[in-house]
Amino acid sequence: MLFGALGPCPVCSNGLYYYNGQYQCGGNVSEWSKCAYSTTEPVRIKKKWQIPDGTDNEYLIKWFKSQKVKKPERVLPPMSPDKSGSKATQQSRLLSSEGLDKLRFSIVGQSKEAVEDWIQKLKLAGANFHARVAKDIDCLISCGELDNENGEVRKARRLKIPIVREEYIGECIRKNRMLPFDLYKVESALESSKGGTVTVKVKGRSAVHESSGLQDTAHILEDGKNIYNTTLNIYYILQIIEEDNGSECYVFRKWGRVGSEQIGGQKLEEMSKSDAIQEFKRLFLEKTGNPWEAWERKTNFQKQPGRFYPLDIDYGVKQAPKRKDISEMKSSLAPQLLELMKMLFNVETYRSAMMEFEINMSEMPLGKLSKENIQKGFEALTEIQNLLKNTADQALAVRESLIVAASNRFFTLIPSVRPHIIRDEDDLMSKAKMLEALQDIEIASKLVGFDSDNDESLDDKYLKLHCNITPLAHDSEDYKLIERYLLNTHAPTHKDWSLELEEVFSLDRDGELTKYSRYKNNLHNKMLLWHGSRLTNFVGILSQGLRIAPPEAPVTGYMFGKGLYFADLVSKSAQYCYVDRDNPVGLMLLSEVALGDMYELKKATSMDKPPRGKHSTKGLGKTVPLESEFAKWRDDVVVPCGKPVPSSVRSSELLYNEYIVYNTAQVKMQFLLKVRFHHK
Structure with a gap:
């Protein structure tokens, strides 16, 4: 009372209370999260205290008459470290403020070359390498799969030293500072993956x-x-x-x-x-x-x-405890098409993708989230994006509380093995891309019912795609042109792998040509362009076509706004297949794209669509296909199959060309390619 009444919390407008050397809020910032606001300098109401009418307390009456409007300022002692948050919070604050010169690390791995490479990179960044695990190091980095019998690993566990995945190194070097270990610990990933596949009756x-x-x-x-x-x-x-x-x-x-x-x-x-x-x-x-x-x-x-x-949990409804092996079923499909269907409908591929996205499959039986939850997840990410962007509109404590609330909501809707506070745009964009992939997994699950009880054949699943897929003969003119396009247009900076064409399929998705005809007939400048995507996305792509990110998705990470992105260099698109050495075969699309008049740009520019009079956007790259080697397909479609050469464009921020359309009807999928990646 001596210092005046406390004003409301600036975040949630609830009341503040004094605890542990500071004023804290006891309210909720939203229905999803408690308010985390705290301060040592609260706003106070600049008015006299009121006492109830009719009180007979002589002390209060006397004090009320003598009180002043201006109250003395309360000076609190400095917060001691043990009162300023949990040990984990203190460690996060400490690490986030320290450079890599403070990092003391040891590293283990089965590949000596990879270990040496990371050691050199960290040393160049200023970190301190220890050949042996000791109690004074900060962490042990596991390069590749963790060997639980390794002496250094056992010693680290005995000394309770964090063991982190090698992704930790890349993130630390990229951000040039020490990061908290929690998101990268090997142990948490192992624990969450145990029993990740839950069999329910x-x-x-x-x-x-x-x-x-x-x-x-x-x-x-x-x-x-x-x-x-x-x-x-x-x-x-x-x-x-x-x-x-x-x-x-x-x-x-x-x-x-x-x-x-x-x-x-x-x-x-x-x-x-x-x-x-x-x-x-x-x-x-x-x-x-x-x-x-x-x-x-x-x-x-x-x-x-x-x-x-x-x-919402989708139990599949039609799941059966045991199903026939699809390889034993008779099929009338061409052998190449049958192999493609086995790739598309392999349930283990989808489970692996869910694990890669760090979805907590033990928390969500069958790992099937509803369409509604995915949409609400997008909305939570957009809210976080707006909070990260509008730093001047709100006080830091207010913004932090709202980010925590939105992150809580996101990980409630999309269970993760490593829930955390989403605080930067890279993390935000990775979550948005994850949701886009989950949309296609959800489509695949609903469309073909991986666990249906009627032993549906691959022929039946193929028919459900409503897309006519025809293998091309390897000696056909179209196959030869596509192979030349693939071999010629590998970008010079993509040196980690080469590409081998295994199969080409022509595509005719139900209704797509009808929608495309308007643009095919009325727009000039049609090109056959590359598009790469994860294997788990292709059931959705083949059955519903290429789709633009939904309105509720954040716009962060799209160089030229939400649209369909294509490339004229195969390796530019092949990056988005996300294959690895264990699963080196991916799928790619060649689509006929009606570009019309292009809005040409040299750097990222956010937009909903190109300016009036333009039909598409082109990001101008420093390296382009040689125009004299271009070919024509079906008379008026340009195939930019020339070898990469320096462009005449000056001061562009893009390495390679990008083509973007903002209307799905401007695209006709023509070919699906089965491509093998040879990692070097």
């Missing part, structure tokens, strides 16, 4: 949780459209389980912290069906702050501060 439209012990003899209660099953974030599983042969019901609950079996518990209670439904709804309301009907009907459900949020 689906009955009806859902699956009994295996921890209940009833998955073989019972099923989730269904009552009309109601399915009494929900998984709440961080985490609380709630199910009504009904006996397969009988009327007995059980309410099953399991709760805990993701990644920790030591924290949490479970409960299984037998009761009548009506009592089970009543108890299920009571618990749902208690945990979420919303009635069950609001979630089931997808109407008026509002996330409540400090409460759980249900996650």
Whole structure:
């Protein structure tokens, strides 16, 4: 009272309180996150204190009459390190402010050449190399797969020294500073991947949780459209389980912290069906702050501060416990096409992609997220992007609290083995690209049902693509032209691998030619251009065509705005196949693109579409295909198959040409290429 009433929190407008040497907020910055605002210099209300009318406290009455409007300023003692945050937070602050000259590291790996290469790079950056693990080093870096029997690894574990993946080195060198170890620890990745593939027994439209012990003899209660099953974030599983042969019901609950079996518990209670439904709804309301009907009907459900949020889980519905090997099924498809279908519909490829994206598959059975969750994930990323961009609009503490809230929301919707605060644009863009890939995985899952119980053949799956795919003869004119285009246009800076053409397929997706005809007939300047993408994206691409990033996705990372990007040098696009030495075969597209009049630029420029009168955007590169070696395809389509030469463009920021269209109807997919990468 001596120093005046505290003003509201500038982040969430809730009240502040004094604790541990500073003023902290006790409110919520949003329904997803508590407010993290704290300060030693709070804003105070510049008014006299009011006392209730009719009070008979003589001391208060006397004090009230003598108080002044201007209050003395409260001076707090400096914060000691042990009060300024958790040990992990302190370490993060310390590391983020230190250069690489402070890093003391040791390194292990099966490839001596790779180890020596990283040692030299870190030494050049100023880091201090230790040949042996000792208690005074900061971390042990694992180059490649970790050998658990290695003496240095065992010593590091004994001394509790962080063991980090080699990606840590690249990020430290790129940002020229020490980074916190948490995001790069080998142990956390190993722990989260254990049991990453969860086999569930689906009955009806859902699956009994295996921890209940009833998955073989019972099923989730269904009552009309109601399915009494929900998984709440961080985490609380709630199910009504009904006996397969009988009327007995059980309410099953399991709760805990993701990644920790030591924290949490479970409960299984037998009761009548009506009592089970009543108890299920009571618990749902208690945990979420919303009635069950609001979630089931997808109407008026509002996330409540400090409460759980249900996650959509797709159980596939038609999953069968055992399926025939697709290699044993008879097929009428051409051998080359059959091999392509095996590539496209290999479920292990999709599981590997989910693991690569660090999706927590043990938290999300079958690893299938809903379309709605992916869309909401994009919205959370866009919110973070706006906060990172508009640094002048808000105080640092306010912005930090909002970034934490949006990051919490993102990792609630998209479970990760390494949830963290998204604080820079590189991290933001990697998450956006991950969501784009997840969209295609979701499309593939819905389209062909990897776990369907009718032993669907590859021929049936092929028909579901609604895209006519025809192998080209290797001695055909089109094949020879495409092979020349591929061999000639490898960019000079892409030296880590070479490309070998294995197969070419002509494409005719249902309805695509009709949409393209308007632009084919009315726009000049048509070119056959490259586009590369992950293998897991191609079921979505072949069935739905190339798509532009959705409106809710952040615009960060797109050099010329959201559009369809193409290249005239094969290796420029091949980078986006994301193959590796273990899986060296990728797929690429050659598409006919109606470019019309191009808006030519020498550096990245954000836009929704090119200026009026322009039909596409071209980023002008320093190296281009030799024009005298260009070819024509089907009379009016240019094939820029010349060898790379220096361009006449001056002061461009782009190494190679990029072509962007902002309307999917300007593109007709013509050829699908199966390409083998030979890594050097």
